[in-house]
Amino acid sequence: MLNQILGWLRHGMNTCTSALLTAQLLKRAEPVLSVSQVPVVVVAPHEDDETFGCGGLIALKRQLGVPVTVVFVSDGGGGYQEGTTAPPDIVAVREKEALEATGVLGVPVEHVQFLHYPDTRLGKLDEVDRRRLVSTLTECFNQHAQLEVYVTHQRDLHPDHEATCRAVMEAVSRSSSQVRLFEYPIWIRWMGKFHRNLQWSDFPGLIKVSIAPVHATKLRAIQAYTSQIGMLGRAHLRCYEQVWEIFVERPRPHQP
Numbered sequence: 001m002l003n004q005i006l007g008w009l010r011h012g013m014n015t016c017t018s019a020l021l022t023a024q025l026l027k028r029a030e031p032v033l034s035v036s037q038v039p040v041v042v043v044a045p046h047e048d049d050e051t052f053g054c055g056g057l058i059a060l061k062r063q064l065g066v067p068v069t070v071v072f073v074s075d076g077g078g079g080y081q082e083g084t085t086a087p088p089d090i091v092a093v094r095e096k097e098a099l100e101a102t103g104v105l106g107v108p109v110e111h112v113q114f115l116h117y118p119d120t121r122l123g124k125l126d127e128v129d130r131r132r133l134v135s136t137l138t139e140c141f142n143q144h145a146q147l148e149v150y151v152t153h154q155r156d157l158h159p160d161h162e163a164t165c166r167a168v169m170e171a172v173s174r175s176s177s178q179v180r181l182f183e184y185p186i187w188i189r190w191m192g193k194f195h196r197n198l199q200w201s202d203f204p205g206l207i208k209v210s211i212a213p214v215h216a217t218k219l220r221a222i223q224a225y226t227s228q229i230g231m232l233g234r235a236h237l238r239c240y241e242q243v244w245e246i247f248v249e250r251p252r253p254h255q256p
């Protein structure tokens with residue numbers, strides 16, 4: 001009973017802080033990102049992050065005919081209700097949902113990659129697997145002379161999201177492509193910057209993009225994630241349903 005009450009309190013607090021944070025982020029996010037003809041790679045730790053964080057941007061780029069590749073790093077095998085047993089087909093279900101969502105956003109199936117690293121363990125990969133991941137990402141980035149790369153925020157309050165960001169930063173630093181690097185907040189949006197001492201200095205180069213022309217498309221893509229949206233709940237999903245998307249542009253990292 002105590003756990004249930006604590007859960008409700010946490011949920012209530014997150015509902016308030018996430019709305020407040022969204023308002024603050026939007027106020028601070030200037031200027032507006034113009035959607036260019038530069039090809040895009042979106043790197044998502046899990047099957048849903050790409051749509052929640054960048055679904056509108058992806059759809060806008062695709063409307064212009066710009067190539068968009070989506071790379072899913074983990075197999076999504078951890079995406080089930082805490083305290084329950086994993087459904088045996090969870091990986092296949094999430095892959096199917098991801099193909100449906102990215103299809104709604106206009107990404108051809110041949111531009112969607114599943115790397116199948118173990119969900120919830122991306123921050124604990126051994127050195128061989130970690131290097132393999134960085135090298136796969138580097139190869140992917142090298143397909144274009146000029147590129148925009150989008151990845152989850154480096155302090156996104158989820159070990160998989162933060163590990164994915166680190167791998168992408170290393171791959172960008174090794175890539176021969178001319179890359180603009182953007183991070184999209186996911187768990188930060190829900191948990192709020194008031195957790196784990198996040199500071200405004202963690203959000204330099206805030207930039208926003210209006211997704212109004214494709215807003216309905218993004219909402220439709222979110223609905224493809226049937227296995228996840230019931231679990232996350234309305235208040236959480238509302239963080240990703242705005243007509244603006246928010247990014248942090250980072251300077252290109254140097255080769256380690």
Ligand SMILES: [Zn+2]
Nearest residue numbers: 045046049161
């Ligand atoms: Zn995720």
